[in-house]
Amino acid sequence: MKPVRLSAAATLALPRWAIFALGLLYILPGLIGRDLWKDDAASYGIMWTMAHGSLDDWLAPNIAGLPALDEGPLAFWLGAVCIKLFGWLVGDVMAARISTIGIFVTGALSVWYTAFHLGRRADAQPLRLAFGGQPEPDDYGRTLADTALLIYLGCLGLLVNSHETLAVTLQGSLLAYFLYRAVRYVEAPSTANAGLIGLALGALTLTRGWLSPCTLMLALLLCTRFLDMPAGRTLRDMAIAALVALLLALVWILPAATLHPYQLSPVASWQRWNLNQIGWPSWHSLKAFCRVGLWFFWPAWPFAGWAIYAWRRQSRLLHIVLPLSFVGALTLLVLLDPAPESGDLLKLLPPLAIMAAFGLPAMKRGAINAIDWFSVMVLTMIAGLAWLWWIATLTGWPAQLAKNSARLAPDFQSEFGMVAFLVAAAATIGWFVLVHWRISRHPAVLWRAVVLSSGGLILFWVLMMTLLLPQLNYGKSYRSVARHIAANLPNSEGEGGGCIATNVSPAQRASFAFYGGLTFAGVKGVQCDLLLLQDSTNLKDSREVEQAFRGKHWLLLWEGRRPYDREERFRLYRRATVPAT
Structure with a gap:
């Protein structure tokens, strides 16, 4: 017996304007007005270098001369193209983030349409009621699609990564x-659908290597066998998909391998990086996955787990078999990674959110109400703390919060921003209107259980990216440090006189090149007369220079750091002229 019993009244779809407004509130804050932070500055540095560089920079990704040959070039190509097209209009940083908006829209629409097609299938429909009144298949599919999208937007892992110009986001x-x-291929097997599967696999290969595409292809083949699809036709179509994926990947592999940009071998380095992503499962990987996944996949994983349990007595259900197969295969791939990254978990979110949407209709009303009250209390408290923190930075009250703010961001001068205040106030009022609607009307619609979780998370993000954004920029950006370094650069001429050798991280290198216009040693490398050194204030001045540049003589020109970081230190040196003896 099917575990879902619903009336047509429970399958009212979200208004399209509401989905559009939620999407805008979700993606735009954090893109507009935010400086380059350390988390995504390195990726932006590759895009910026490509957009203002030569063909070699497009074939061998680098950050102002520092090779960055891991992952793949597709995400950086998209950002560089947007810089080329829109940089003159909105600035290079915002132009690169236009690609981020497109990536977000692609993911959100794909989740919605996947859940819609799965939800209107006959095997996913709820029980027929004795006297009628059950929802129509398309209405049920739209409601599940809205639910899946809200769960997807409510996941903490997506919020953390979707506003950054990263390859894992794409x-x-x-x-x-x-x-x-x-899903479309299983519903209607055809050569065209197989080719589009290959297009997705090829794009994934150019984004983060071939391990994930190969894993997904094998998982899809296993699903088709479990669903008793014709083996001969399936194998032929999957061969077509693999061929399309290979042809797309060759768009970069062939010219990069034959032209040897900057006398480098980007394809060989990319292959080594791919092979380094797989090893033997370890206790460390399992602990990291469980520890990070607990919050990264919230609130999708409880609903997805319940979906598996609720539909356990049904067999060969596409809405369970397909997402579960991909989750299992990708989880195994993550566990085989010797050094897993939290951002790599993003590829698990879409199938989890879709599967979670099918678990929600089977949950008891008491569990749904508990989730609602948890969301209301916790998210309202967090929003209140954000407002209090902002008030404290402006007025000095509450005193303890003002003291904490001054300790975290010394010398930061807070100013009242009218636009930021109005946006934050409108979002807060909207939150209370949403809570009042949920509590007072007790709506029967299916997505009521997750609308508060998603709405509260969006409210928190809006408050952070409006009220607290100036303080976050002050602490997390290298803009001020870059400008101080640029102001202390000597006027140098001749080979090596204008370039800087450095040991800074890729993100810092990108920030200094963009904000300060610093010219670093290129990919080929030359002897530079300037040295930018990053180290810790706990080290003696001479020891680090002597270890990194033994036998050379340097004169200190400038020393500084970000006010937010008390241990990190930057020093600018010039090569001393040694008189001939």
């Missing part, structure tokens, strides 16, 4: 698109 959206194409 990987997550492409995985959602692959899932959609896989």
Whole structure:
């Protein structure tokens, strides 16, 4: 017996304007007005170098001369193209983030349409009521699609990564698109659908290597066998998909391997990086996955787990078999990674959110109400703390919060921003209106259980990216340090006189090149007369220079750091002229 019993009144779809407004509130804060932070500055540095560089920079990604040959070039190509097209209009940083908006829209639409097609299938429909009144298949599919999208937007892991110009962000959206194409292929096997599956796999290969595409292809093949699809036709179509994926990957592999940009071997380095992503499962990987996944996949994983349990007595259900197969295969791939990254978990979110949407209708009303009250209390408290923190930075009250703010961001001068205040106030009022609607009307619609979780998370993000954004920029950006370094650069001429040798991280290198216009040693490398050194204030001045540049003589020109970081230190040196003896 099917575990879901619903009336047509419970399947009212969200108004389209509400979905559009939620999407805008979700993605735009954090893109507009935010400086380059250390988390995504390195990726932006690759895009910026490509947009203002030569063909070699597009074939061998680098950050102002520092090779960055891991992952793949597709995400950086998209950002560089946007800089080329829109940089003159909105600035290079915002132009690169236009690609981030497109990536987010692709992922969100793919999740919605995947859940819609799965939800209107006959095997996913709720029980027929004795006297009628059950929802129509399309209405039920739309409601499940709205629910899946709200769960997807409510996941903490997506919020952390979706506003950054990272390859893992594109990987997550492409995985959602692959899932959609896989569903369409199972519903209507054809050469065209197989080719579109190959398009998704090829794009994934150019984004983060070939391990994930190969894993997804094998998982899809196993699903088709479990669903008793014709083996001969399936194998032929999957061969077509693999061929399309290979042809797309060759768009970069062939010219990069034959032209040897900057006398480098980017494809060989990319292959080594791919092979280094797989090893033997370890206790460390398992602990990291469980520890990070607990919050990264919230609130999708409880609903997805319940879906598996609730539908356990049904067999060969596409809405369970397909997402579960991909979650299992990708989880195994993450566990085999010797050094897993939290951002790599993004590729698990789309199938988890879709499966979670099918678990929600089977949950008891008491569990749904508990989730609602948890969301209301916790998220309202967090929003209140954000407002209090902002008030404290402006007025000095409450005193303890003002003291904490001054300790975290010394010398930061807070100013009242009218636009930021109005946006934050409107979002807060909207939150209370949403809570009042949920509590007073007790709506029967299916997505009522997750609308508060998603809405509260969006409210928190809006408050952070409006009221607290100036303080976050002050602490997390290298803009001020870059400008101080640029102001202390000597006027140098001749080979090596204008370039800087450095040991700073890729993110810092990108920030200094963009904000300060610093010219670093290129990919080929030359002897530079300037040295930018990053170390810790706990080290003696001479020891680090002597270890890194033994036998050379340097004169200190400038020393400084970010006010937010009391241990990190930067020093600018010039090569001393040694008189001939």
